[in-house]
Amino acid sequence: MVLMESVLSPKKRRTQEERSTETKKRLLEATIDCLNELGFNKTGTVEIARRAGVSRGALVHHFPSKHDLIVATAEYHWNRITEEVRNLAMTMHGGQLSLDAFIDGIWNKVFLIRGSSATIEMIIAARTDSKLRRELVPMLNRLYSNYDEIWSQFFHNSGVSPERIEMLFDLTIELLRGMTLQRVLKDEPEYYQKFLESWKTIIATCLIEEKKS
Incomplete structure (x- = not known):
């Protein structure tokens, strides 16, 4: 019965705020990695978005500029x-x-x-x-x-x-x-x-x- 309930129970979906917070964290962590590996001048938003696994549009939505x-x-x-x-x-x-x-x-x-x-x-x-x-x-x-x-x-x-x-x-x-x-x-x-x-x-x-x- 417990197994059946766990299968049938829908997985709790994250709220928009939770998803937004997670996206920001991934972008910030990716920025740290880029600064460490590439230096300030070579750190760009395109590479940061790629490492964070988000679109360029998502990055700009949270952070309009570098x-x-x-x-x-x-x-x-x-x-x-x-x-x-x-x-x-x-x-x-x-x-x-x-x-x-x-x-x-x-x-x-x-x-x-x-x-x-x-x-x-x-x-x-x-x-x-x-x-x-x-x-x-x-x-x-x-x-x-x-x-x-x-x-x-x-x-x-x-x-x-x-x-x-x-x-x-x-x-x-x-x-x-x-x-x-x-x-x-x-x-x-x-x-x-x-x-x-x-x-x-x-x-x-x-x-x-x-x-x-």
């Missing part, structure tokens, strides 16, 4: 990595993750993922594209503001000043981004791991000294 698609991709990717950092911080706050492991997690789950190269492509393009820069700058500022909030939240009542906490996290992000860019020319994991280990020691020392003062 500019709109790039901006949406930046927001999509940066929102996703914000959640990654938040999850790592919550795990650390719960005592399941050390500060060293937290830094490793940011490196592996934010800067070594496929979207990191796409981010570099978008930021470099924004240097000479004032319209794109005007859109990306406030989004990037929000991203860093979220980072600072997450980081500070889990060092609350630690005895370390908020200013020192913010500075250490900002330095961590800048170091990791610089390493990501350098990997384009020097892709040697062991080389960057040495920097990470040294930076962990520096942070630990700074935190200890701050608590003593």
